Amino acid sequence: MIRFACRDTQKNLTAYINGELERPLEEWISRHLQECPRCQASVQTEKRLNRQLESALAPEPAPEGLRERIMASIAQEARAGRRDMSWGEVMICALSLSLLLCFAVIWLDGPAVYSTLAEWGGFVSRLGSRLSEWEIGGGVVASLSVQWDNTVGTVQSVWNQPDAGMVFFILLFCFIAAGYQWLRLSKWTT
Amino acid sequence: MKNIIAQVLAGNTEAFAYIVNRYEARIYNLALRMLRHRADAQDATQEVFIKVFRQLAHYREEAQFSTWIYRIATNTCLDRIRKQKREQRQVGDGFVFPGSGGETPDCIVENRQLEEMLLEEIRALPDKYRVILLLYHQQGLSYKEIADVLNISVQAVGTRLHRAKALLKKRCKWLWSEEEAEPHDSVCMPGYAKKPDRLY
Numbered sequence: 001m002i003r004f005a006c007r008d009t010q011k012n013l014t015a016y017i018n019g020e021l022e023r024p025l026e027e028w029i030s031r032h033l034q035e036c037p038r039c040q041a042s043v044q045t046e047k048r049l050n051r052q053l054e055s056a057l058a059p060e061p062a063p064e065g066l067r068e069r070i071m072a073s074i075a076q077e078a079r080a081g082r083r084d085m086s087w088g089e090v091m092i093c094a095l096s097l098s099l100l101l102c103f104a105v106i107w108l109d110g111p112a113v114y115s116t117l118a119e120w121g122g123f124v125s126r127l128g129s130r131l132s133e134w135e136i137g138g139g140v141v142a143s144l145s146v147q148w149d150n151t152v153g154t155v156q157s158v159w160n161q162p163d164a165g166m167v168f169f170i171l172l173f174c175f176i177a178a179g180y181q182w183l184r185l186s187k188w189t190t
Numbered sequence: 191m192k193n194i195i196a197q198v199l200a201g202n203t204e205a206f207a208y209i210v211n212r213y214e215a216r217i218y219n220l221a222l223r224m225l226r227h228r229a230d231a232q233d234a235t236q237e238v239f240i241k242v243f244r245q246l247a248h249y250r251e252e253a254q255f256s257t258w259i260y261r262i263a264t265n266t267c268l269d270r271i272r273k274q275k276r277e278q279r280q281v282g283d284g285f286v287f288p289g290s291g292g293e294t295p296d297c298i299v300e301n302r303q304l305e306e307m308l309l310e311e312i313r314a315l316p317d318k319y320r321v322i323l324l325l326y327h328q329q330g331l332s333y334k335e336i337a338d339v340l341n342i343s344v345q346a347v348g349t350r351l352h353r354a355k356a357l358l359k360k361r362c363k364w365l366w367s368e369e370e371a372e373p374h375d376s377v378c379m380p381g382y383a384k385k386p387d388r389l390y
């Protein structure tokens with residue numbers, strides 16, 4: 001019985017001396033200490049260790065010049081000047097940018113956008129035929145222009161799907177958010 | 191503090207000096223006892239404040255500012271220790287404490303020397319015990335505050351602090367003998383021999 005009491009007291013001794021125990025346990029240990037010289041000795045040892053720790057760990061003043069060094073590096077940080085945007089800010093920026101672009105596209109009207117794309121394709125194929133006249137790599141360019149037409153065709157058919165606008169918006173959003181993170185990691189934080 | 195943070199975020203770098211003044215010595219002393227060398231502690235302190243400056247915009251007011259800054263400080267020290275250990279492993283054999291060759295000290299031991307020995311023992315504690323010992327006995331944080339800094343339960347703080355001190359008591363028997371009422375600050379200790387060398 002007494003051994004159990006001692007074990008529980010020893011286990012909680014640090015917290016007891018630090019005043020971090022719940023009331024009932026604290027009172028129980030106080031009572032045990034009054035009748036147990038061994039545990040009392042442990043309290044003395046612990047308190048002695050605390051005194052030793054206190055004097056060994058007594059804080060020293062920070063070294064001369066450290067403050068100036070820190071403030072100089074802070075000033076440099078501030079000059080470099082780019083405060084990282086928080087995730088929330090990144091999200092808001094990406095959201096507004098992609099909304100803006102979506103509205104721009106809607107305003108431009110889908111068909112107008114891909115007819116522009118098709119015109120670029122036409123330019124490539126014209127360039128291809130001109131080049132093939134001159135016999136410089138015309139074949140490659142011609143096949144490129146065919147691929148271009150195919151791509152534009154795909155875009156066109158996707159665009160005609162319902163919810164294509166939503167998909168476009170989400171893709172744009174992810175692209176901008178990821179792009180920002182990539183830029184931040186690759187360039188700004190070195 | 192709220193006011194100061196707002197000023198720093200608005201671009202007033204000088205306001206940051208207030209934060210540095212207030213925490214510089216505390217962080218330096220924590221780093222000094224977490225790491226081995228003074229130069230390291232200075233570098234770590236500087237690193238902590240740069241991180242604080244960079245992340246100030248992320249500071250949320252649910253956490254106390256001191257808790258937040260202590261969290262950055264402990265993480266910075268622990269990262270440095272991990273890096274040093276990695277480098278030491280790459281070099282090969284570990285570093286042996288100077289002067290721990292099992293010699294018996296003179297009969298009259300200076301207080302300061304005893305403190306140095308105790309400090310060596312503290313340095314030899316496992317990192318997760320040492321950090322709690324320092325936060326409690328050097329920085330004066332409560333169990334609850336330490337739990338918040340390290341993101342562990344109050345219970346775990348109690349257990350680790352208890353283990354840390356049990357280890358110290360076991361290893362520092364040479365500081366005093368159990369029977370004596372007073373520590374052996376300047377008394378000869380017969381049969382004293384320092385513990386075997388340890389790799390750090």
Ligand SMILES: [Zn+2]
Nearest residue numbers: 005006036039
């Ligand atoms: Zn007892």
